[in-house]
Amino acid sequence: MSFTADRLLLFGATGDLAQRMLLPSLFALDADDLLAPGLKIIGTARSSMSDSEYRNFARAALEKYLPADRRGRMAEFLNRLSYQTLDATTLEGYDDLAKKVGTPQNGLAIFLSTAPSLFEPTIKGLQSAGLTGENVRMCLEKPLGTDLATSCEINDAVAEAFPEDRIFRIDHYLGKETVQNLLALRFANIMFEPLWNAAHIDHVQITVAETVGLEGRVAFYDDAGAIRDMVQNHMLQLLALVAMEPPAHFDATAVRDEKVKVLRALRPVQPAQTVTGQYRAGAIGGNAVPGYDEELGKPSDTETFVAIKAHVDNWRWKGVPFYLRTGKRMPKRVTEIVIQFACVPHSIFEGKGATMQPNRLVIGIQPEENITLSLMAKVPGLDREGIRLRSVPLNIAMPDVFSGAVRRIAYERLLLDLVEGDQTLFVRRDEVEAQWEWIDAIRAGWKADDVTPKTYTAGSWGPSAAIALAERDGVTWHE
Numbered sequence: 001m002s003f004t005a006d007r008l009l010l011f012g013a014t015g016d017l018a019q020r021m022l023l024p025s026l027f028a029l030d031a032d033d034l035l036a037p038g039l040k041i042i043g044t045a046r047s048s049m050s051d052s053e054y055r056n057f058a059r060a061a062l063e064k065y066l067p068a069d070r071r072g073r074m075a076e077f078l079n080r081l082s083y084q085t086l087d088a089t090t091l092e093g094y095d096d097l098a099k100k101v102g103t104p105q106n107g108l109a110i111f112l113s114t115a116p117s118l119f120e121p122t123i124k125g126l127q128s129a130g131l132t133g134e135n136v137r138m139c140l141e142k143p144l145g146t147d148l149a150t151s152c153e154i155n156d157a158v159a160e161a162f163p164e165d166r167i168f169r170i171d172h173y174l175g176k177e178t179v180q181n182l183l184a185l186r187f188a189n190i191m192f193e194p195l196w197n198a199a200h201i202d203h204v205q206i207t208v209a210e211t212v213g214l215e216g217r218v219a220f221y222d223d224a225g226a227i228r229d230m231v232q233n234h235m236l237q238l239l240a241l242v243a244m245e246p247p248a249h250f251d252a253t254a255v256r257d258e259k260v261k262v263l264r265a266l267r268p269v270q271p272a273q274t275v276t277g278q279y280r281a282g283a284i285g286g287n288a289v290p291g292y293d294e295e296l297g298k299p300s301d302t303e304t305f306v307a308i309k310a311h312v313d314n315w316r317w318k319g320v321p322f323y324l325r326t327g328k329r330m331p332k333r334v335t336e337i338v339i340q341f342a343c344v345p346h347s348i349f350e351g352k353g354a355t356m357q358p359n360r361l362v363i364g365i366q367p368e369e370n371i372t373l374s375l376m377a378k379v380p381g382l383d384r385e386g387i388r389l390r391s392v393p394l395n396i397a398m399p400d401v402f403s404g405a406v407r408r409i410a411y412e413r414l415l416l417d418l419v420e421g422d423q424t425l426f427v428r429r430d431e432v433e434a435q436w437e438w439i440d441a442i443r444a445g446w447k448a449d450d451v452t453p454k455t456y457t458a459g460s461w462g463p464s465a466a467i468a469l470a471e472r473d474g475v476t477w478h479e
């Protein structure tokens with residue numbers, strides 16, 4: 001049902017995500033006049049607070065997390081906020097919550113940014129207070145389960161109250177500008193699509209490297225590990241966007257139909273096609289950092305790094321490896337997709353001393369947003385003995401091309417789409433389940449083979465076995 005919500009109810013309104021991302025994003029949307037004047041935002045959490053205390057809390061978060069050049073007009077935004085204390089686990093407080101929400105003119109969007117264990121009781125509470133009607137949509141933040149079974153439990157519980165077309169599952173990578181630009185690159189240009197297949201692409205690399213460590217998320221991270229924290233969601237979504245067939249339209253059904261086909265075509269992976277690692281003390285950017293076990297305060301078998309050689313078993317991608325790697329405490333923060341094209345079928349320069357390198361497209365997602373295509377060019381000169389060729393970059397730095405464009409937080413896009421009811425950049429249930437199915441099988445393989453993470457020094461690119469995983473195929477990770 002299409003409506004622009006005029007009430008937004010935030011569960012977990014005092015949590016880390018609300019402070020760092022949700023409130024700043026909503027503020028930024030408001031500052032750019034992208035929120036309807038009548039939109040009211042109701043925060044709820046267990047802490048006892050009045051409306052004005054919550055506004056002060058929100059102000060402090062905005063001052064802490066918004067870049068200075070994006071502050072301004074704060075009072076007007078804060079006036080949109082109110083707060084209701086709630087123990088989400090018991091039914092009692094939900095009627096008061098409903099009173100606080102009032103009667104929306106158009107509809108209500110609910111954002112659940114709480115522990116998944118609270119999802120079920122929250123849905124029950126919302127149902128009991130009449131907050132699940134046709135003009136209500138529900139947005140869920142990860143983690144949505146720890147495996148296929150628990151994810152199905154959560155999805156079933158939510159489906160009791162909301163049909164799929166009113167459920168918005170967040171993967172914040174889909175809100176990132178360059179991730180959406182990947183679709184523009186592929187489907188708004190004629191030149192890539194004819195080459196975008198096994199006949200012309202040698203392999204694909206997807207790297208999501210972070211310099212941060214545990215960041216105080218001890219309990220959560222040690223239960224999740226890199227494969228569930230990063231691969232199951234963000235990296236598989238990136239892979240699906242790279243590998244999917246052209247959707248007929250840029251809309252929620254067409255795009256998600258194509259992504260899910262890719263996710264279902266992922267070949268089950270054997271442990272030998274994976275490498276796991278856990279960081280030990282080292283240095284990043286010249287600063288000493290402790291090992292994972294030291295941060296955690298105990299030994300653990302949780303992987304903070306994972307590399308996987310994946311395949312999409314369909315006509316387009318037959319035989320093309322997708323090398324995925326992600327890790328904490330890497331030497332630098334970088335998210336990028338590398339499309340390594342095949343060599344030309346015949347070199348006319350052979351015998352003329354020229355060395356050829358295949359073309360490569362690098363899509364930088366963060367921190368740099370850029371697209372670089374390497375092309376072979378002749379080195380200028382009167383080479384009487386032969387011809388010299390060199391790979392040169394054709395480089396598009398997005399911030400230069402679109403100078404003046406505001407660099408937005410991924411959640412700005414997603415919150416706006418939630419309020420306005422566009423599901424294109426949200427993950428559908430069948431996608432989540434296909435993702436879990438593939439991840440569960442990998443984890444089952446690790447368990448059966450007693451795979452434990454190899455150690456790597458913080459500030460390195462992971463265990464040397466990860467380098468070997470690619471090099472066995474003659475592939476070097478792009479750095």
Ligand code: BG6
Nearest residue numbers: 142172210212229230234335366
């Ligand atoms: C989250 C993970 O989903 O994504 C974190 O739980 C990770 O562990 C974060 O740090 C990375 O997001 P971004 O936008 O900083 O790349």
